[in-house]
Amino acid sequence: MATNTQKPVALVTGGGSGIGRATAVRFAELGYSCVVADIDEQSAKETLGMLQTPGIAVQVDVSKATSVEAMVTAAVQRFGRIDCAFNGAGTDGSYAKIADHPEEEFDRIMSLNAKGVWLCLKYEIAQMLQQEPVVSDPARWADKPDVCRFCGMRGSIVNASSIAGLVGLEYNSPYCASKWAVLGITETAAAEYAKDGIRVNAVCPAATDTPMLDRAKEKFPPAIRVQADPERFPFGRIAAPEEIAEAVCWLCSDACPFTTGEHLKITGGL
Template sequence: MATSTRKPVALVTGGGSGIGRATAVRFAELGYSCVVADIDEQSAKETLGMLQTPGIAVQVDVTMATSVEAMVTAAVQHFGRIDCAFNGAGFEGSYAKIVDHPEEVFDRVMALNAKGVWLCLKYEIAQMLQQEPVVSDPARWADKPDLCRFRGVRGSIVNASSILGLSGFQYNSPYCASKWAVLGITETAAVEYAKDGIRVNAVCPGLTATPMLDRFKEKCPPALRELLDPESYPFGRLAAPEEIAEAVCWLCSDACPFTTGEHLKITGGV
């Protein structure tokens, strides 16, 4: 069983912008080596340039098993293991009522947001199962051998769901369906691999100031525009991506070793 004397490794999909970029930057600030993965390799490289620790940029299409497997292989070849992962890649789709929504949009959103998370889990967990458990501080937990911290962890994963994974939202049924699916996948993976020392959780952000939100504003039906008013939120503002990143990194850390199969709602009181 290993101890945590080496630099831990974090993998972030959707790391080229928004919450994914903020999460990679925060992991680096906390001392992690980072694998920044994105469909847009140039954006991933731009994020890489913001990091304070060693890292690599990897192009990945999370809808393709071969691409996800290659991403995990690249991470392990470069850093030896994966301690944490944030599966943040996603797509908002378009906005219409169910009758008017194109079927191909539903398929695309589900492929990226649901199947993409499932594929990432499939290959991330397969790698973590091969890794030795890491104990954060053996001396501190020696008198409590049953605690997760003493037994060690092979890895911790956080998936990106949404506030729309918790309630229905008009004009956006594909996105809601995909984010509800993420929670089901998260809870299933958590119970399947808890005894192997692998934790799996999810975050459910509300509206966050990201490029995805900018695209939402451009395509938003008039009936939904009032929801974008920061004054409609208790704090009088929307979330910053860095605030979501803090939650992701906390869930990945050994500060919450008994937390798995959970979703953290981060919506500023909404």
């Protein structure tokens, strides 16, 4: 058991743009050292240049075990441990009804969005299990010895699901399947590792102002273009990536030590 006297370490996949970039920036603002991972190494390096704390940029293909294992190894070699991880890497894919969707497109999206999260969890959790539990603020929990943050935490992980993991969306069956799968994987991992001091949660954003959404809108069939219409949302706008990043960092923080196996719906009132 140890008290955390050095900067905590956060690993962010998909950190080269959008929600991943915003999350890495926010972790750094909160004092975390950051591992920024993306399939586009140059974009990860650009994010790294925005951070106020030490960090490294790592190229990763989350659909490949060897690449994910190498990412975790690089993080540990540089910083010694991983306290938090946001598994944000993913893709949207193409848009068609089920009868018209190519089988290979289903396999590709599931490999990145679902298997990718599973692989990241596999290697992140394996590393966290080797780490000594950390008590970040012993005085805060001294009168509550059963609170898990007092007992010590080995790590906290947040996975990127989506509103598409909560409801079916037309023309989007592979993406929906992948994001529903993320929630099942999240709840399973949370149940398996809670007693080891590892929390696992998920965020489920609706339309968010990211490059991925911009690319997706160019492919939207007319029937689903309303999904990203700001007027559809009670606020009259879609989410900013920084708003999702705040939720991720909160789920990784000491503020919710009893929260695991949960998904946080962030849909602006939809």
